[in-house]
Amino acid sequence: MGTMCRIFNELDRIKEKNALQRKELIKKINIYVNSELINKSSGDIYKFSKFIFTEWQKYSPVRDEDFHDLKKEFNEARSPVIKVLSQYEEKHALTKKELIQKVTELNSDDNKVNLENFMMLKQNFMKIPSAGKNEKKLWNQFNKAGDKFFEIEKNKKIEKIKVINKMIAELDKNSDFKKLSLELANFQDISQSKEFIKLSKIIKTELNKINESKRNKKIQELKNIITNIDKLNSLETDKKITNLFIDSTYENNLNICRQVTVELEVFAGVQVPKVDEKLREVASVKLLQEKFNAKSSPKEFYLNNLKIFISNLSSKKPITKEIKMWHRIIDLHDHFLS
Numbered sequence: 001m002g003t004m005c006r007i008f009n010e011l012d013r014i015k016e017k018n019a020l021q022r023k024e025l026i027k028k029i030n031i032y033v034n035s036e037l038i039n040k041s042s043g044d045i046y047k048f049s050k051f052i053f054t055e056w057q058k059y060s061p062v063r064d065e066d067f068h069d070l071k072k073e074f075n076e077a078r079s080p081v082i083k084v085l086s087q088y089e090e091k092h093a094l095t096k097k098e099l100i101q102k103v104t105e106l107n108s109d110d111n112k113v114n115l116e117n118f119m120m121l122k123q124n125f126m127k128i129p130s131a132g133k134n135e136k137k138l139w140n141q142f143n144k145a146g147d148k149f150f151e152i153e154k155n156k157k158i159e160k161i162k163v164i165n166k167m168i169a170e171l172d173k174n175s176d177f178k179k180l181s182l183e184l185a186n187f188q189d190i191s192q193s194k195e196f197i198k199l200s201k202i203i204k205t206e207l208n209k210i211n212e213s214k215r216n217k218k219i220q221e222l223k224n225i226i227t228n229i230d231k232l233n234s235l236e237t238d239k240k241i242t243n244l245f246i247d248s249t250y251e252n253n254l255n256i257c258r259q260v261t262v263e264l265e266v267f268a269g270v271q272v273p274k275v276d277e278k279l280r281e282v283a284s285v286k287l288l289q290e291k292f293n294a295k296s297s298p299k300e301f302y303l304n305n306l307k308i309f310i311s312n313l314s315s316k317k318p319i320t321k322e323i324k325m326w327h328r329i330i331d332l333h334d335h336f337l338s
Contacts, residue, residue: 018059019066022074025055029077037080042088042129049081089132096138099125103145111152118146157190164195168202177206219330226326229316240303244310253312254321260309261325263287267301268335302336305329 032048062070099121106114122142131138164187167180181203190196221237225245228235232242262279265272267287272280296304309329313322 015061015063019062019070021059022056022062022070025052026073026077029081033080037084042085045081045085045088046130049085086132089130092128093131093134093138095128096125096131096142100142100145103142111149114149115153118149160187160190161193161195164199168199171202177203177210181207215334219333222330222333223327226318226323241306244307248310248313250315251312252314256312257309257322257325260305261328264302264305264329264332268332270332298336
């Protein structure tokens with residue numbers, strides 16, 4: 001037996017085997033049809049139909065004399081399945097058309113309400129099983145009916161961006177940046193736009209400058225107290241601190257003032273002048289014990305040490321060393337009281 005003959009015989013056996021497999025598939029279809037087909041869900045029928053068709057394609061080729069008979073039997077067996085599936089698809093198509101009609105009828109004055117209702121209808125649309133050959137067409141019709149709501153929102157955002165650009169163009173040193181910061185809440189729907197981000201950065205930068213200026217002014221006012229002790233009543237600054245000067249007994253102990261200054265600097269983690277290096281070591285040990293015992297909060301610690309410092313000043317006319325130490329202490333103000 002030649003090679004070609006063996007190949008032909010092997011192919012013929014494959015065709016015969018495929019024909020038998022296709023007959024088995026036809027039997028499966030008949031069994032499925034006879035098992036209360038009408039009561040099965042469209043999803044179940046669709047999966048079965050797809051599975052059978054895929055399997056049918058798998059068992060190919062078959063003998064020419066078997067092809068037409070098998071195809072006829074296959075189509076006849078599938079006919080009830082296709083019929084019921086088509087009925088389901090027509091029903092689904094009708095339901096989806098009703099949802100499309102509901103979308104066209106949305107007409108609230110509030111477009112956000114229209115969008116919310118559209119998205120709810122869209123979820124319902126997607127839950128409905130396939131409408132068969134009409135599925136893609138209906139899906140496109142549904143989305144097209146809702147496009148107008150998204151177009152309205154798009155135009156609103158375009159107008160808001162125009163407003164943002166106008167706000168940026170009108171900014172100057174007299175602008176109320178705090179008020180502008182509050183107004184940004186009205187533009188949250190375009191918060192990812194480059195225009196919104198630009199304005200936000202400008203406002204943040206300017207507010208930081210304003211806050212820094214206020215902070216510097218406050219710190220300078222606190223520093224000035226020590227050279228204006230005899231004018232405390234006329235100073236507009238922290239009353240808690242000015243009252244410490246009013247109540248001071250002025251013990252004239254420079255060493256205690258130095259010790260307090262260094263302790264506060266060590267606590268705040270700032271560099272201590274080399275001249276006070278020995279005091280820094282003593283203060284480090286003391287503060288480690290106090291932190292371990294957690295006797296007071298940072299704010300209380302700061303105010304208590306201010307009281308000690310002020311009580312040990314030389315007089316209402318402090319010397320230069322005391323003034324410099326006071327300035328060092330006030331530079332730590334935000335660390336303890338911010």
